[in-house]
Amino acid sequence: xxxxxxxxxxxxxxGSGIGRxxxxxxxxxxxxxxxxxxxxxxxxxxxxxxxKNGHEAIALGGVDVSDRDQVNAALDxxxxxxxxxxxxxxxAGKTGFKEFLKITDESxxxxxxVNLSGPFYCCQAAIPDMIAAGWGRIVNISSSSAHSxxxxxxHYVASKSGLIGLTKSLALEFGPKGITVNTVPxxxxxxxxxxxxxxxxxxxxSVEDIAAVTPVRRAGRPEDIAAACSFLISEEAGYxxxxxxxxxxxxxx
Ligand code: NAP
Numbered sequence: 001x002x003x004x005x006x007x008x009x010x011x012x013x014x015g016s017g018i019g020r021x022x023x024x025x026x027x028x029x030x031x032x033x034x035x036x037x038x039x040x041x042x043x044x045x046x047x048x049x050x051x052k053n054g055h056e057a058i059a060l061g062g063v064d065v066s067d068r069d070q071v072n073a074a075l076d077x078x079x080x081x082x083x084x085x086x087x088x089x090x091x092a093g094k095t096g097f098k099e100f101l102k103i104t105d106e107s108x109x110x111x112x113x114v115n116l117s118g119p120f121y122c123c124q125a126a127i128p129d130m131i132a133a134g135w136g137r138i139v140n141i142s143s144s145s146a147h148s149x150x151x152x153x154x155h156y157v158a159s160k161s162g163l164i165g166l167t168k169s170l171a172l173e174f175g176p177k178g179i180t181v182n183t184v185p186x187x188x189x190x191x192x193x194x195x196x197x198x199x200x201x202x203x204x205x206s207v208e209d210i211a212a213v214t215p216v217r218r219a220g221r222p223e224d225i226a227a228a229c230s231f232l233i234s235e236e237a238g239y240x241x242x243x244x245x246x247x248x249x250x251x252x253x
Contacts, residue, residue: 007133008082009233010034010075012065012122013092015042017191018141021222022089022229023047027055029230032082036060036074037092058082065092065118066110075125084129087233090119090163091141095193097202100154108155115159119166127174136179137233140167141225142244144187147252152202160185164244171242180241182232187248189220215250 009026013019015037027033027050035050037043040061050057058081060074078085094114096107119140130136143160150157167183174181188194190207198207211219228247231237246252 006031006135007084007086007129008032008034008078009087009089010036010060010078010085010122010126011089011091012036012118013038014089015039015046015061017193018186018189018222018225019089019091020046021226022091023057024050024053025223025226025230026087026089026233027053027057029233030055031087032056034058034060034074034078034082034085036063036065036078038062038064056082064114065090065122066113068121071118071121072125075122079129084133085126086130086133086135087137088122088126089139089141089229090122092118093141093143093160093193094156095153095197096156097152097197097200098155099152103155111155112159112162115156116162116166119163123166123170127170127179130174130179131177134178136174136177138167138170138179138181139229139232140164140181140183142167142183142185144185144246144248144252146185147246167244168242175241180232180238182237182240182243182245184225184228184232184245184247185252186220186225187246187251188214189222189225191222194219218249220247220249 009031011023014023014035043059043061047057047059063074146160171181
């Protein structure tokens with residue numbers, strides 16, 4: 001299939017950090033790309049950047065992935081503007097840092113809603129068109145913390161571990177329909193989310209100090225994650241499904 005026959009790509013949380021890099025990379029790869037983000041200005045700015053580079057892209061701004069109605073409406077808008085969404089990257093995520101005994105129900109529910117229910121809604125909205133096309137690609141951005149566990153991030157780690165289970169089960173169910181489903185758990189990628197954790201003193205050290213003891217001796221770049229997604233979405237990766245492809249500089253093996 002050519003990229004145009006492969007339909008559109010939709011990246012959630014595409015307005016910042018890792019999602020931004022993935023959206024720009026998929027546009028570069030030839031997909032008409034929908035940039036979905038809670039932050040409308042950020043989504044528009046990334047779509048505009050892709051268009052300036054000569055690619056077809058739209059913003060789906062102000063959309064909260066934890067709201068099923070908003071997700072369904074956004075997928076409809078993407079389909080009307082760009083064609084059926086046959087590539088879905090569930091990247092939007094919400095972090096949290098709290099001693100386990102102090103995690104509130106509200107905080108637990110919010111993190112689960114964004115990190116796990118969001119991908120659930122997006123997959124349910126996108127998969128029917130993938131089945132109709134006999135081809136689809138889903139990449140879920142989980143977290144290296146799901147390999148290792150992370151103290152004070154139990155709610156976040158539990159949600160990302162759930163996303164790995166979602167990935168594996170969908171891979172089995174939809175492999176026969178031509179749809180692959182994989183997860184990329186990033187580790188220590190220099191984004192606004194990571195810098196925010198650094199500023200709040202949650203990393204225990206500076207990004208630069210931690211990078212200095214990371215096996216590859218640098219922090220991850222959003223483009224590192226985008227490259228892995230690009231490969232998993234490519235035709236060549238059609239025999240890879242249900243897999244956890246760690247991109248973490250060797251911090252987790
Ligand atoms: P980021 O820079 O904070 O970008 C996340 C984007 O998602 C933001 O634009 C954010 O909008 C948007 N978003 C948040 N909640 C949303 C919602 N409910 N609906 C739609 N959009 C929403 O974060 P990042 O570091 O690139 O992280 C991207 C993904 O990688 C996340 O799932 C994160 O958990 C995962 N990850 C990152 C690292 C790392 O080292 N950076 C490590 C492991 C996993 P607002 O700014 O308006 O909230």
